[in-house]
Amino acid sequence: MRPETRTELGKQGVEIASVRGTLQALAESASGFAFSMGVETRRDHVKYLQKRISDMEEKLADVQHKLNEIEWGEK
Secondary structure (H helix, E strand, O other): OOHHHHHHHHHHHHHHHHHHHHHHHHHHHHHOHHHHOOHHHHHHHHHHHHHHHHHHHHHHHHHHHHHHHHHHHOO
């Protein structure tokens, strides 16, 4: 494996770990908010969670695209 490929794979692994950490934190923050907040605060929190999940989906799509480029670049 070329050194450049190894470096790029390492970067994508870091991105995946970052996304996983963010999703874990979001799951933890969502678990206790239902009863401890008012209705408006819950709505705002749900919107925040939806936005962050959407951001993470975008990051994962980017990683997937880069990994595909790496795969086809090595052949």
